[in-house]
Every structure is written in structure tokens, then in C-alpha cells.
Amino acid sequence: MKLEPEQEGILKGGNGWIMAKAMETVVRYGEAFGAKRLVPIKSAHLAGTFGIGPFRAYIQILQQITSEGLKVKVPTTVNPRPGYNLNLINRRIAFPKQEHLEWLLKSIGITPNYSCVCYEKANVPSFGDRLAWAESSAVQFANSVLGARSNRNSILMDVCCSITGFTPEFGYLLDRHRRGQMLIRMDIRKMDASALGYLLGERVVDKVPVLEHYPFNRIELKNMGGAMAASGGVALFHVEGLTPEAPDLKSVFDAQPSATITITQKDLDSLRLRRPGVADMVVFGCPQMIYEEVLGLAEKFTGKKVRVPTWFCMVPHELALFREHELYGKTLDAGVSILEYCPLAALSLRLGKKHILTSSGKLLYYLKGADYGTEDDCLKACGVIS
Ligand code: F3S
Numbered sequence: 001m002k003l004e005p006e007q008e009g010i011l012k013g014g015n016g017w018i019m020a021k022a023m024e025t026v027v028r029y030g031e032a033f034g035a036k037r038l039v040p041i042k043s044a045h046l047a048g049t050f051g052i053g054p055f056r057a058y059i060q061i062l063q064q065i066t067s068e069g070l071k072v073k074v075p076t077t078v079n080p081r082p083g084y085n086l087n088l089i090n091r092r093i094a095f096p097k098q099e100h101l102e103w104l105l106k107s108i109g110i111t112p113n114y115s116c117v118c119y120e121k122a123n124v125p126s127f128g129d130r131l132a133w134a135e136s137s138a139v140q141f142a143n144s145v146l147g148a149r150s151n152r153n154s155i156l157m158d159v160c161c162s163i164t165g166f167t168p169e170f171g172y173l174l175d176r177h178r179r180g181q182m183l184i185r186m187d188i189r190k191m192d193a194s195a196l197g198y199l200l201g202e203r204v205v206d207k208v209p210v211l212e213h214y215p216f217n218r219i220e221l222k223n224m225g226g227a228m229a230a231s232g233g234v235a236l237f238h239v240e241g242l243t244p245e246a247p248d249l250k251s252v253f254d255a256q257p258s259a260t261i262t263i264t265q266k267d268l269d270s271l272r273l274r275r276p277g278v279a280d281m282v283v284f285g286c287p288q289m290i291y292e293e294v295l296g297l298a299e300k301f302t303g304k305k306v307r308v309p310t311w312f313c314m315v316p317h318e319l320a321l322f323r324e325h326e327l328y329g330k331t332l333d334a335g336v337s338i339l340e341y342c343p344l345a346a347l348s349l350r351l352g353k354k355h356i357l358t359s360s361g362k363l364l365y366y367l368k369g370a371d372y373g374t375e376d377d378c379l380k381a382c383g384v385i386s
Contacts, residue, residue: 039166081098141221295327
């Protein structure tokens with residue numbers, strides 16, 4: 001790989017041994033993927049926000065970074081908190097290092113947004129910006145909906161890029177890897193974007209799917225992308241006539257698509273039937289909900305009482321806005337818990353709640369014992385509609 005003099009200087013130790021090690025890590029990462037150079041990044045997003053025991057090495061490295069007084073070089077946001085103070089098990093057993101980890105992240109200069117939906121307000125990339133983000137759902141939204149460019153970086157690689165300010169140029173940073181590969185047709189009467197994303201992830205795995213035109217809104221794009229990036233390794237999708245790199249089918253494909261897949265209403269419905277049963281708990285918000293999303297949902301709970309524990313998981317600053325709205329109190333009165341945590345982390349160690357119903361394709365994929373329902377299925381399970 002050819003390095004610029006500034007990069008070479010950092011690698012040789014001109015900015016201290018910790019920075020040299022971070023630069024060496026970034027360079028080796030790039031070499032492994034055939035990158036020819038490093039490029040400056042506009043922002044970073046870190047996924048390592050859970051203070052769990054297996055992150056011992058990660059925490060030690062952050063300690064070394066803080067001991068040298070190093071800070072992030074670019075605006076850097078971070079993923080949600082895990083809900084470590086929700087109960088004794090989470091505090092003592094699951095996330096014993098949480099407070100220390102957050103102190104370390106603050107010391108290196110992160111923006112304390114604590115959300116995977118960083119692209120809404122805290123860290124908004126422009127078209128063409130090169131990024132070093134981790135968190136698959138955020139990477140996918142930045143690539144697909146905003147036209148920015150990031151690979152799916154790992155925990156620690158995101159930190160190394162953030163403190164050096166560089167990332168290797170390969171994969172989704174290059175034009176040739178952003179072209180459409182598979183065409184997706186839809187024979188769907190009632191759209192369920194989260195289920196569609198889940199099924200697409202399973203079927204296209206790591207290809208770049210191009211969906212025929214459908215007027216998805218921003219919330220649907222968020223939830224569809226989050227699911228697609230979990231059940232598959234999709235980091236970029238296009239929607240004909242909607243997302244910025246797909247004004248029409250002709251311009252998004254180099255040649256003919258390698259395959260055409262049709263997703264039907266029956267396919268969507270099949271996801272709801274994989275493990276039918278009675279829900280012990282209902283969870284909304286993975287990726288976390290934004291203000292507009294929670295307003296639409298909250299009005300269904302007005303004047304009702306939930307019959308099973310129900311969680312709304314929200315972006316912290318969107319929750320702050322929601323607290324000012326009259327629906328906030330009404331939602332609490334209905335018995336809903338409104339949280340700013342990642343439900344996956346908060347619920348991974350749990351006692352007594354075996355059967356969790358969710359409208360999130362991402363949570364369905366990752367959370368042991370979760371089942372999928374449309375929003376209406378979930379509302380029925382809560383007992384607020386019949
Ligand atoms: Fe976000 Fe946690 Fe879901 S990081 S996408 S709320 S698993």
C-alpha cells in the first residue's frame with residue numbers, strides 16, 4: 001500500500017507508539033482487502049458500547065489510548081447503551097464494566113449520542129462522504145439512503161480509524177462495488193418493510209440488491225435495512241427511483257442483474273408463522289425508534305392498558321422530544337416502558353420472559369427466543385387492538 005508522508009510518519013511513531021499501532025492496524029486491514037491507499041474520513045461511528053466481560057482487551061486498548069491523551073480525529077458517535085442498570089443481573093453480571101467503558105469513550109472525545117440511528121441528527125453524512133462506521137444497520141443506511149461510503153467495520157477497527165482519521169480504500173468506498181447485482185421484484189399487497197428486509201438478507205446474503213420502485217418512507221428504510229444487514233451481510237441496497245444511486249434500473253446495473261428474485265405476500269406472511277405462540281413480552285424499536293415513528297405507535301395505546309410487558313426503545317434525543325408530547329404520559333399510563341437502550345443487549349440475559357414478540361427483523365435474527373409479528377400482530381399481543 002502506498003502511504004502519504006503524514007501517514008508514513010504516524011506509522012513510524014512520529015505521534016507516539018499507540019498511534020503507530022493504530023495506524024499499523026488500519027494499514028494491515030487495508031492490505032488484507034487489497035486496498036491501494038488510505039483515505040481521510042469525515043466521521044466514525046463506534047459499535048463497542050457494551051461493558052461486557054469478553055471486551056477485556058477492547059477496554060485495555062481504550063485505556064492505553066486515553067493514557068496517551070489521544071482523541072478521535074473526526075466527529076465520532078457511538079451505539080446505544082445496553083440497559084446495564086435495568087436490573088441487578090444486567091448491572092452485576094452482564095455489564096459490570098459499563099461505567100468505566102463510558103468514561104473511557106468520553107475521554108477519547110466521542111459524541112455521547114448512544115444510538116445506532118446516529119444518521120438522523122448526531123452524525124449526518126453527505127452524499128459521497130467517506131466514513132469508517134461500525135454497526136451494520138447504520139452502515140447500510142449511510143450507504144444506501146444517504147449515498148455515503150463505508151464498509152462494515154468491526155469494533156476496534158472503528159476506533160483505529162477514528163483516532164488516525166483514515167480508512168483503507170476498498171469495498172463500498174469504490175464505485176465498482178456499489179453497482180446493483182440482483183433485481184428484487186415485489187408481489188406484495190400489504191408492505192411490511194422489516195419482514196421484507198429480513199427475507200432479502202437471507203436470500204441475497206452479501207450481494208447488492210436493487211428493489212423495483214416502492215415509495216418506502218424513511219422509517220421503513222431504517223427498519224428494512226437493519227433487518228437486511230442482520231439476516232444477511234448486506235451493506236448497500238438500492239431502490240429504483242428512490243435512493244440516490246438508483247435513479248432508474250438502467251443506471252444502477254452494469255449489465256443484466258445476476259439474478260432476479262420475487263418476494264410475495266405469502267413470503268412476508270410466512271415470517272410471522274415460524275414459531276407462533278403466546279407472547280410473554282412485546283418489543284418495538286430495533287433499530288431504535290425516532291420521534292415520528294413513536295408518535296404513530298403511541299396513539300394506539302391511548303386510553304388502553306397493555307396485558308404483557310411492552311417496551312418502546314428509542315434514540316435518546318428523540319425520547320427527550322417525545323417527553324414533551326402529550327402522548328408520552330398517555331403511553332406510560334398504558335403501562336409501556338419507554339427506554340433508550342438497545343433491546344438486544346438489555347434482554348440477552350433474561351429470566352422468565354421466554355417468548356418475545358417483535359416487529360423488528362433485526363431483533364428476530366439476533367435475540368434468542370424472539371418471534372416476528374407485524375405491527376398489528378404486536379399491538380394485538382399487547383391487547384390494545386383486537
Ligand atoms: Fe440498534 Fe441494538 Fe437493534 S444497536 S439495531 S437497537 S440490536
